[in-house]
Amino acid sequence: MKHLLHLFFLLTVCISFTGCKDDSFDQEAVTNQTIMVFMPWSGTSGGNIGLYNAFRDNLDSIEGAIIKKKGLSNNRLVVFLSTKPDLDSLYEVVYVNARIVHRPIKTYTGHQYTTADGIAAILKDASAAAPALNYAMIVGCHGTGWTLKDTWMDYPNNAKGLAKASDRQWPATRFYGSVSDKAYMTDVPTLSEGIANAGLKMQYILFDDCYMANAEVAYELRNVANFLIASTSEVIYIGMPYADMWQYLSSPTPNYESAVKAFHQFYSNYEYPYGALSAIDCRQMDKLADLMKQINARYTFPDSLRDSLQVLDGFDNGAIFYDLGDYVNRLCQDQGLKDQFEDQLKSVVRSTAYTDKLYSNLYFSPRFIDVKTYSGLTTSDPSTNSVVLRGLNRTSWYNATH
Numbered sequence: 001m002k003h004l005l006h007l008f009f010l011l012t013v014c015i016s017f018t019g020c021k022d023d024s025f026d027q028e029a030v031t032n033q034t035i036m037v038f039m040p041w042s043g044t045s046g047g048n049i050g051l052y053n054a055f056r057d058n059l060d061s062i063e064g065a066i067i068k069k070k071g072l073s074n075n076r077l078v079v080f081l082s083t084k085p086d087l088d089s090l091y092e093v094v095y096v097n098a099r100i101v102h103r104p105i106k107t108y109t110g111h112q113y114t115t116a117d118g119i120a121a122i123l124k125d126a127s128a129a130a131p132a133l134n135y136a137m138i139v140g141c142h143g144t145g146w147t148l149k150d151t152w153m154d155y156p157n158n159a160k161g162l163a164k165a166s167d168r169q170w171p172a173t174r175f176y177g178s179v180s181d182k183a184y185m186t187d188v189p190t191l192s193e194g195i196a197n198a199g200l201k202m203q204y205i206l207f208d209d210c211y212m213a214n215a216e217v218a219y220e221l222r223n224v225a226n227f228l229i230a231s232t233s234e235v236i237y238i239g240m241p242y243a244d245m246w247q248y249l250s251s252p253t254p255n256y257e258s259a260v261k262a263f264h265q266f267y268s269n270y271e272y273p274y275g276a277l278s279a280i281d282c283r284q285m286d287k288l289a290d291l292m293k294q295i296n297a298r299y300t301f302p303d304s305l306r307d308s309l310q311v312l313d314g315f316d317n318g319a320i321f322y323d324l325g326d327y328v329n330r331l332c333q334d335q336g337l338k339d340q341f342e343d344q345l346k347s348v349v350r351s352t353a354y355t356d357k358l359y360s361n362l363y364f365s366p367r368f369i370d371v372k373t374y375s376g377l378t379t380s381d382p383s384t385n386s387v388v389l390r391g392l393n394r395t396s397w398y399n400a401t402h
Contacts, residue, residue, distance in 0.1 A: 032252035033203065034076040034132035036123065037062070039140040040113045041082035044181040051174065051237070055081065055140050058208070058239050063093060063100045065246035071095040075250050076130040078105070080122055085184070086110050090122065092130055105129045114186045119194025127200060134252065136203045137195075137225075140239065141186075142174055143209025145321060146216030146380070149185040151391035170366040171272055173234035173359070175210040188220050189396075195224040203227065204254055204279075210234040211313060213278045215324055215379045218348070219289060219397040222282040227256060227350075232276050232312045232321065232378045233358045233369070241266035257351040264353035274359035274368075276312075278352040278376035288348050291341045292401040295332045301382050305330050312378055314360020314367040318385035325375025327382055345375055352376030 037059070043050030059079065066072055077093040079102075088108040094101050106125050112118025127135065144152075195202065204227035207217075212230035221228055242249075244266050248259040256279035267275035309330065310323035325345055332338040354376075358369040380388045381398075392398050 031076050031130065031132040032074045033134040033136060033250075034078060034127065034130040035136045035138065035250065036126050037077065037079045037081075037138045037140065038113075038122075039079070039081045040088070040186070041085050041111060041184045042141050043085070043184070045085045045183065048181075050184075051140070051142065051239075052082075054174075054237055054239055058140060058242055061242040062246055065243050065250075066093070066095055067098070067100065068243075069247065069250075070098070072250070075252070076132060078126040078130050080113070080126070082111075082113075088113065090125055090129075111184060114184065114190070116190050116193035116197055119186075119191060120197035123195060123198035123200055127198065134203045135200050136205070136249070136254070138206045138208060138249075139191075140208040143207055143212045143230075143235075144175070144185075145211040145214045145378075146188055146220065146391075146395055146397070147320065147387055148187050148391040148394065149182050151387045152182075153386070170361055172237045172364075173210055173361045174208070174237060174239060175234055175362055188217050192220050192224050201225065204229055204249075204256075206230070206240070206249065208235065208239045211321055211378075213276075213280060213377055214321065215285075215288070215292075215377055216392075216395045216397040218280045218282050218377065219285045219400065220395065222285045225282050227254070228278075228280040228282055229256065229259065230278060230280070232278065232323070232354075232374075232376065234314065234360050234362075236267075236270075236272055236275065236359065260351040260353050264355070268355060272359065274355050274357060276352070276354035276358055276371075276374070276376075279350045280377060281348055281350050284344065284348045288341070288344050289397065289400040291337070291344055292328070295328060295334075295337060295341065296402055298337075299331050299333060301327070301331045306382050306384070309382060310371070310373045312358065312369065312371075312374075314362045314369065315385060316363070318383060318388075320380055320383050320385050320388055321378040322380070322382055323373060323375055324377045324379040326373045327379055329373075345377065349376035 039055045072095055080090050082088045086109055090105040092103040094103055202225040205225045206229040213232040218228050244262040245259045248255040260277050260279050263277040267273055310326040311319040312323055313319055313321040328341050354371055354374050356371060360367040380392055
């Protein structure tokens with residue numbers, strides 16, 4: 001019933017906008033956008049709390065930005081936060097009398113947020129509590145890109161015992177501890193299905209996670225999100241600089257270029273100056289896939305060129321994430337077709353920025369990646385990593401392009 005009332009509310013608002021002008025209509029009273037911050041458990045069922053402390057810092061930064069802006073204007077903010085392995089809280093952040101107040105909406109037990117039905121239920125609860133004309137989503141967690149949890153046999157964090165004491169001074173990234181307990185992992189197709197089952201389409205999905213700016217992820221989300229904001233590489237433990245980015249993310253018409261620039265400016269001046277971020281137009285992914293299919297039908301990538309490709313990750317036993325633009329430039333020998341692909345890739349990657357070197361700390365030992373060529377989007381097509389070989393042909397992108 002709540003869902004029906006929500007739909008009726010939106011229909012009424014749409015009629016108000018498309019009908020005759022009514023001077024008594026108060027547009028400021030209509031919520032233009034509800035932003036949903038989704039921070040599920042990122043540790044284990046035991047003592048590892050994962051990114052919980054970083055999430056609290058992120059939320060403090062967002063709330064500080066709201067206070068600085070003196071409110072949310074005609075936006076609303078709903079937060080889903082796992083406070084324990086099997087205890088979650090959904091609440092609305094409101095600005096009242098120059099201070100932040102948390103209004104409880106619901107609590108959950110278990111970890112159904114790793115299932116499509118569980119995600120849909122949370123999003124329905126959030127949208128019913130804070131209905132709006134548009135929705136956006138910020139996902140704070142660990143990211144392994146498009147890769148599927150059942151394709152991983154041995155996880156990067158298991159190598160932590162190999163780290164030298166001198167290396168532990170380096171910051172962890174948002175891959176740290178992410179794959180130590182499959183019970184708390186979620187595949188991207190599951191997230192996409194959950195959003196669709198909730199009857200929503202996001203204005204954007206920002207992944208405050210490692211390795212999410214993949215062609216595979218952007219294509220998978222094309223029907224549930226207009227834009228994807230994500231990194232091709234690892235994101236340092238502190239995550240997005242929300243104090244600087246929030247004003248651009250919280251607008252009813254988000255300023256993606258300014259958000260990306262704010263990220264780049266922050267990390268360029270940070271004590272560990274490493275980071276990359278892209279704003280990707282998922283609505284353009286179908287055309288990119290069509291061109292990729294034409295290229296794949298005509299050309300096969302030579303194994304001899306793999307080692308010369310731009311790698312954007314720090315994995316041992318074979319890279320997983322390669323720069324898409326560099327890959328196609330070396331694969332495609334038809335200049336006209338290559339030009340079409342490059343033009344479309346620019347339509348997909350609307351804004352991107354990166355530091356000269358990128359950083360990886362998968363194995364608790366710092367690794368620095370020289371960036372020689374960069375398009376803002378990755379692919380795993382040329383990878384020989386066992387994780388890729390077990391799962392790539394199950395992705396929507398692969399099946400659309402081969």
